[in-house]
Structures are given as structure tokens and as C-alpha cells.
Amino acid sequence: MGVPDARFLRMVDGLADVERAQARDYTSFSVHGKRFGYYWPRTSTVGLKQTLAEQIALVSERPEVFEVQFTAGGFGWVVVYLAKIDADELTELLYEAWRLSAPEPLVEEHPYPA
Numbered sequence: 001m002g003v004p005d006a007r008f009l010r011m012v013d014g015l016a017d018v019e020r021a022q023a024r025d026y027t028s029f030s031v032h033g034k035r036f037g038y039y040w041p042r043t044s045t046v047g048l049k050q051t052l053a054e055q056i057a058l059v060s061e062r063p064e065v066f067e068v069q070f071t072a073g074g075f076g077w078v079v080v081y082l083a084k085i086d087a088d089e090l091t092e093l094l095y096e097a098w099r100l101s102a103p104e105p106l107v108e109e110h111p112y113p114a
Helices: 005-013 052-061 087-101 104-109
Strands: 018-022 027-031 034-040 045-051 066-072 075-081
Touching: 005 018, 005 034, 005 087, 027 087, 034 087, 045 052, 045 087, 052 066, 052 075, 075 087
Parallel strands: none
Antiparallel strands: 018 027, 027 034, 034 045, 045 075, 066 075
16 A cells, blocks of 8 residues: 555656646646646645545545645545555546546547556
């Protein structure tokens, strides 16, 4: 259990058209100018865009893994503790965050691997 920081960053690299922006304490990830995630190396946590329903479900089911980050624009962002999540679940949540921000034609070109 747990995903090393470097593995998370490789997961991000596997998504199409991702843009990175480096700030002092974190890196943000966008697709076609729309933000879908954050990475904080100091705490080995990531913030991912989700639906409001998914945000509530994740945080209520496993508060030791997820916490509410914020809500904006009809979306609920969650903080994910990399040490407490498995790679398959993180891959799914990361793709969903990307999908919620990517233009539809790009999503159609890059469906979630079955």
C-alpha cells in the first residue's frame, strides 16, 4: 500500500497534454489550461479534482486517506495521502480528475485503459 512520489509523477506523465506549473511549495497540473491537480512534495500529498458526490464519498468512507481540500465551480477537490492509497485507485482518481478538465475530443482519444 502506498504510492511513492516519483510513481505518482510518472502517472501524471502518462496523461495526454498535461501542463505543469511549479510554485514555491507545490506543482500544479492542467490540461488545455484547466487545472485538475496539485502535488505537495513536503507532505507527499496530492489534490485532485472530483465531482462533489465523489468528494463526499471518498472523505466519508476513508478520512485517513482523503480530506476535503475545497469546492469550486461545482467540483469537489480532495487531498490524497500518497502513503495511504494503492496505485490502482490513485490511477483511477487521477484519470477522473484529468477527464473532468480535458476537452471531450481529447478524452475520446484517450479513454481510461480497460
